């Protein structure tokens with residue numbers, strides 16, 4: 001599971017959906033893997049405003065990844081402010097770092113824990129399983 | 138017949154267990170995207186984020202590589218096939234009535250050939266509702282279901298026919314002698330080169346207008362709808 005995904009998933013239980021503590025889910029015993037993905041700065045620029053930045057910070061902190069800026073980077077942080085040249089704006093290191101974090105950093109094995117109900121969802125071979133046991137449905 | 142008190146275990150037996158067992162064969166026959174979902178996905182701007190609920194083998198995950206799609210399927214076997222085919226997107230195992238996504242943040246959603254597998258109207262409406270609740274204000278969801286009106290297909294169903302049906306899926310596979318040894322196989326044709334097995338899947342066949350009715354009952358607005366090759370489709374928003 002990509003870290004970008006973790007910014008959009010919550011506990012699957014109906015009872016948890018209304019609680020703010022069901023998001024984000026917290027990784028536990030996570031084994032991370034870097035998987036190379038094609039870099040698309042335009043995609044990043046459009047994705048940035050959709051992110052819950054604070055949730056992303058929490059996850060980075062829990063996974064002991066480098067600290068993020070304190071607020072969502074602006075679109076202007078993603079491209080070098082070039083001169084008058086006609087060549088397209090070059091992506092910045094910030095853009096490359098975000099790409100690596102959101103799209104290339106994946107949880108290969110581990111658990112995702114809901115801090116509202118404590119339920120643990122397993123991730124195996126990169127695929128999270130959100131099916132609930134009958135007593136939690 | 139569905140509609141009893143245990144609709145979930147009915148679907149477990151007549152939908153989920155079947156797909157789990159036919160996953161590989163099913164996937165090998167489902168590689169060509171239908172035009173409606175394909176062009177719906179192509180109409181979205183780069184960096185849009187959305188869902189593919191009941192993604193099967195993931196044949197829509199490559200329609201538009203500038204999107205980010207959180208795909209899910211109830212079948213772990215199909216999810217594994219989708220994940221290995223389309224690493225750019227995300228694939229999870231999830232139940233359509235218990236989606237693990239945050240409310241109100243997605244630009245789009247598709248659910249193709251999925252909602253017709255829920256065995257009561259209440260559950261079909263709930264399935265549409267759970268897709269709707271993920272959409273942001275202005276986000277659009279495409280739902281495609283099998284039509285009752287498919288006179289031109291080999292099945293020949295039409296208006297007035299029974300809407301709750303079992304549809305067979307026949308798999309043929311070569312016998313693997315080494316794996317069968319010592320196992321009390323109940324199949325009649327042991328010793329033949331191929332075995333044939335029939336799985337029956339439950340479907341609710343939608344009559345004209347029914348999908349829109351359910352979408353409205355789920356709290357959605359119908360933006361557009363139509364018929365394409367034995368299927369009804371509708372585009373909805375919250």
Ligand SMILES: [Zn+2]
Pocket residue numbers: 011012013016022114115116117118119
């Ligand atoms: Zn929970």
